[in-house]
Amino acid sequence: MNSLKWDHTMELGHEAMDADHKQLVALVNQLAEGIANNLGKQAYDAVLDDLMAHTRAHFGMEEKLMAACSYPYADEHRSEHARLIKDARDYRAKFDAGAEPSISLLYFFDQWLTRHILASDRELASFLAGNK
Numbered sequence: 294m295n296s297l298k299w300d301h302t303m304e305l306g307h308e309a310m311d312a313d314h315k316q317l318v319a320l321v322n323q324l325a326e327g328i329a330n331n332l333g334k335q336a337y338d339a340v341l342d343d344l345m346a347h348t349r350a351h352f353g354m355e356e357k358l359m360a361a362c363s364y365p366y367a368d369e370h371r372s373e374h375a376r377l378i379k380d381a382r383d384y385r386a387k388f389d390a391g392a393e394p395s396i397s398l399l400y401f402f403d404q405w406l407t408r409h410i411l412a413s414d415r416e417l418a419s420f421l422a423g424n425k
């Protein structure tokens with residue numbers, strides 16, 4: 294199973310954001326390993342809990358950054374965060390209801406994370422870089 298790769302395209306040049314994103318990518322990769330090695334629902338649940346907790350903390354950090362610099366696209370960015378959290382919770386509910394963790398779960402988190410980092414977070418990081 295392919296792991297989500299961290300590479301320079303995901304590096305946004307904002308130390309705190311990059312550090313969090315790296316950690317989130319590592320958790321998605323841990324999830325991939327758990328699924329590939331059939332580590333069982335318990336291991337998988339723990340990684341998902343971790344992923345959700347770190348994501349919430351990370352989104353909170355970005356939202357503080359946006360508020361502090363009166364980021365003009367803060368509302369859109371916040372809505373995107375809220376939608377990502379809702380999608381992840383809905384997705385997780387399916388698995389709590391008995392669905393088996395699979396490659397589609399991984400694909401979901403892969404897309405969920407990389408699309409947001411490469412688009413919305415990149416815009417925020419460039420704005421922050423211009424406002425130092």
Ligand SMILES: [Fe+2]
Nearest residue numbers: 355409413414
């Ligand atoms: Fe974000």
Ligand SMILES: [Fe+2]
Nearest residue numbers: 351355410414
């Ligand atoms: Fe982010």
